[in-house]
Amino acid sequence: MSTKIKINENYKNLKQSYLFSEIARRVRAFEESNPEKSVIRLGIGDVTLPLPAVAVRAMEKAVNEMGEKATFRGYPPEQGYDFLREAILARYRSFNVDLDISEIFVSDGAKSDCGNITDIFGDTPACVPDPVYPVYLDSNIMDGREIVFAEGDESNAFLPTPGGLKERPYIIYLCSPNNPTGSLYDRAGLGEWVNFALKTGSLIIFDAAYEAFIEGNDNPHSIYEIDGAKECSVEVCSFSKFAGFTGARCAWSVFPKSIKVGDTTLNALWSRRQATKFNGVSYIVQRGAAAALSEKGISECMANIAYYKRNALLLADSLSRAGVWFTGGVHSPYLWLKCPAGVGSWEFFNLLLVGESLVGTPGEGFGACGKGFFRLTSFGSYENTLEAAGRLDVFFKKGF
């Protein structure tokens, strides 16, 4: 039986991604044929360390509050509880960024916000980096929006600039530290984008999900550290990578009230969108997230991040020893390497799997500009990553 309702025809323009299923298939086949080999996965894009203890205790307490009539809480505010929004504001103040509580919208994930934000836009073209986190691309394809790519390559160290873009308004997606390339915009680099946005009337959607991996305060943790950004930038950030909340689900977005669109503000539009299509984040999870932003919480989170960063350095050192060109490895859990000797992404994948029982992610899975590049991640255990770094040394010494 076929209904006769019309569907969103834009969905037909989405490409099916077989990246991770194809990787899984090849690894499975290899493991079946080589049961004696110990395969190490450097393709994990998810955290593996447990939640910080203060967050666990806060969530335990919140769960029990929900079990008592006197402390039970029903529908949460759609924008998030003030106790969490205040904690987020304090985090921004540590970067010398002052925001108003009404500019913070707590949500269940940066992916949800990045995906849902197109709801409030008209037919302004999107400017999306290549390589790219697929959500920016697919959510705009679903909306039938014209898409322009800002290309990353070796010459710009995978930090595209607005230089080649026609001057007109865009919805610009930026992610720094970047997934998948690990590259980080410095103040000058982000400043170029902010200036371009101000000049052209564009809007920047800045994905800061990996902000906590940035070493020190020389580089911007938030786009609002850049002059003028509050007039042209929405920032999306998450507890996923900062506090290991990928399975707990909590994030936030910042919609500065200073961003006017016609006779309204982007803040008012998003507020209306969320009040209509969202009902807030679990009280239990919000308590955990707020605890992660306490002094003790931040220190526990940073210890976990230091663990991943030590892994990243092991891999970075191995690539450096081999003279392999790469981005990331510092300020990021990701390393993005140029496959040596003109080897293709998938060919490199096979060589690394068969030769050293190591699994990574072919760069071309993240866009055309990823061809000939390869992503390694540092979310595994220290022991495995150390072993993997040794195998990489052997692998690159063999030559191509």
Added chain:
Amino acid sequence: MSTKIKINENYKNLKQSYLFSEIARRVRAFEESNPEKSVIRLGIGDVTLPLPAVAVRAMEKAVNEMGEKATFRGYPPEQGYDFLREAILARYRSFNVDLDISEIFVSDGAKSDCGNITDIFGDTPACVPDPVYPVYLDSNIMDGREIVFAEGDESNAFLPTPGGLKERPYIIYLCSPNNPTGSLYDRAGLGEWVNFALKTGSLIIFDAAYEAFIEGNDNPHSIYEIDGAKECSVEVCSFSKFAGFTGARCAWSVFPKSIKVGDTTLNALWSRRQATKFNGVSYIVQRGAAAALSEKGISECMANIAYYKRNALLLADSLSRAGVWFTGGVHSPYLWLKCPAGVGSWEFFNLLLVGESLVGTPGEGFGACGKGFFRLTSFGSYENTLEAAGRLDVFFKKGF
């Protein structure tokens, strides 16, 4: 500074709702002028009893699992964990409804699903009941969709039929037991809608959020109890009212694979939508939801629902004694009464507040067909509801 990006112009067609803020304003003013009066709120649309103990224990355990490396869980499956989807399937089997696990999509709320579902639709008109849960209406206004109203009134006991509709494909929203009217479709009533949908190629979005309030199994708990519904109906349901999860956040939707649209299925479209714009529900919350669907969990949930239903009966009895026409009160936490003597919704609100210090919700806040009607809810405490029922007796005896 104004950006030059285009916004979704449909947002300009949304009406600002001042319903609940206006109620709050009037109640505040009354309480300030009459500090000696004890105001009882019969306008609460949120649960007030704590979570079932089994759910609390399950969530406590899950929180602690997340704090240990060996049991930590990262990104959940976008469609929900199988342990919860299996529990949902078992719930449907108790209504003699057989579904496949791939047809169940766990989410953070029925509001999210009801709001986000328009993403996958083209420009087929929406058929929305009046009075109505505002999300059905506003999400379609945001999408610029033509909207046709199915009008509820005294003659159809606020159970609109497809009788007066032009025969063409619609996206039809139904909610039973209904919010705000408390009215319940029987098998014949739902059957009329299913037959209309099959005949016209329409799709029904069936909101079963209040299903657990239905007494016995004579009336349908799920639209899939109706022959043919699997060919034309999506069902949205929630743990909010069943298990008191309004603050914990968990729901699900059913997309039968048998609903074809062109050369794809609605299931495949929703799956793609969720994989792109959603990242699953918190593991902790899913464990609590699964526990609520255990035998012990269901019995605890039903005890809470019995508490609210006893309240509803107190109010229903009072309305019956006064000879007031109303729907709901059984199978529902809501009562929807006709304001006597041609009194308007807001006038009735004022009379009830000033006369008896009782607060309810003017029906016209839910649509034009709500004019002259008024909603009472049973989510307060037994003691307050008993007292309120007594005040209603006095109120109606005074006459208008």
